[in-house]
Structures are given as structure tokens and as C-alpha cells.
Amino acid sequence: MTTRYYTATSLDGYLADADNSLSWLLEVPDEDGSAAADIAAFLPGIGAMCMGATTYEWILANDDTARWDQTYGDIPCWVFTHRDLPGVPGADIRFVAGDVAAAHARMAEAAGDRAVWVVGGGELAARFADAGLLDEIVATVAPVTLGGGAPLLPRRLLSDRLELTAVRRLGRFAQLTYRVGVAS
16 A cells, blocks of 8 residues: 655645645646546545645635545545534545544555545645655646745655656656655
């Protein structure tokens, strides 16, 4: 079982703009469909996923929640939050707070032989890295600069922890895959 932070980022390393919006990403054309095809090929390998409250709230506010089932199917989702948030009708949403390790154990059990997907944000992914629970970062770099916002990873992960394992072109995007090691 692999825990994978699979995300899109701006060229200057931001997941969301200063208003926590992802609209900049949705404006990048996917003329050849390769970015959409990559996501479609990625999702069947996911057995559990998690996200932070800000990511979840953005999805609720900007994505038709009726499409949750079309996008994520029956993948159980852990949402890390300290607030009361609404669920998505028919979706397996589990609200949790605190240490990522306890929730990760439940996610790994639910995932079985498939991967755990850390959807975002960067702070949540960093907490998994801090706990030694993040195995891989797949960062799809968009041809956009934001000049500020929510960073890809608000922690120092030095080269002794990151091994580049793949580089792909997806239309206008560049996808970088890194294996994450434990701090020495």
C-alpha cells in the first residue's frame, strides 16, 4: 500500500491562490485530454483518500456535489477538520481531527492493496511527511504562476528524502513523481 500526494501545482509552487481558489487550474486548457486521462487512470488505483477542510470546502462550493459519486465513486474520504462541515449525500465521508497516524491506519485498512490518496492541501500532506507516512509525491505542474497562495508543501524536504522516479508531459502540464524517504 502506497500513500501518494497526487496534486496539481502552479509553476511557482502553489496549490491554490491567495483566496484558496483552484479556478486558475480549471482555466488551463487540456487540448489533447492527457491530463484528464491521467486522472481517470489514477482513480481506480485508489482505495481511500483524505483532504483538509479548506480543500473539502472548495469542492463543496465549486463542484456540483451530485458529481461526487461520478468523480470519486465509493472511495471512502477522511476530511481533517476542527469544524462542523456538511457531508455529501451518499458519499462515505469521515470527519477526523488530530494526528494523521491514527487516521492513516484506518485509511490503509480501507484501501487494502490500493493506494491512499492525499488530495490536499499542502499542510496536510506535510503532516503525513512529518509522520513518515508519505511514500510518493506526484506534482502536476501547470503553466501558471500565482505569486502567492497555499504552497505545495510548507515544509523543508531536502534532497536526501526525495528521489525523482518519473517525469511526464501531459499536454501543457509537466508531471514530476518523487519517492519520499524518511528523514536521516
